[in-house]
Amino acid sequence: MSKTVRERLTADAVAPSIVRRAFRDWLCELKWPEEEAEDLLLAVSEAVSNVTDHAYPPGRAGEVLIEAECIPGNDGQRRVVVKVADDGTWRPPPAWHENRRRGLPLMRACTSAMDVRGGSAGTEVTMTSRPVAAALVAERNEFSN
Structure with a gap:
């Protein structure tokens, strides 16, 4: 089992679905509880979607880097820490996005902590899952799709 x-x-437009599939498989491998896994999948997918929608101007190709690690705690619980980063520039949302702007609150609601750092070299979003008891993780045998 890979802890990272x-x-x-x-x-691009397919990046969120690629990440969801890979991240779902990884969480399944970790035997992460289904409800918590769904929240993490939603938060990570939203962060990647934000990169594809906002980090790069039209006509400029860019990349998104996703790194995740399962960290065991001293208290018998585990957390997943996920970083989603780009090397684009922060752009204001287009006017047609006026009623959207729910991505950051959504990511905050799906995790126990979230930090956004942006600058001229890009943006990095770090999200930490809610803690999951190690006993619960060990008991889960399947992640349903």
Whole structure:
């Protein structure tokens, strides 16, 4: 079982689905509880979608880097820490996005902690899952799709 996952993808319309599939498989391998896994999948997918929608201007190809690690705690619990990064520039959302702007609150609601750092070299979003008891993780045998 790999305690880490790393994906570097072209930041395009298919990147979120590729990440969801890889991340789902990884969480399944970790025997992560289904409800918590669904929240993480939603948060990671949203972060990758934000890169594809906002990090790069039209006509400029870019990449998105996803790194995740399962970290055991001293208290018998585990957490997953996920970083989603790009080397684009922060762009204001287009006018047609006025009623959307729910991505960051959604990611915060699906995780126990989230940090966004942006600058001229790109943006990095770090999300930490809610803790999962090690006993619960060991008891789960399947992740349903």
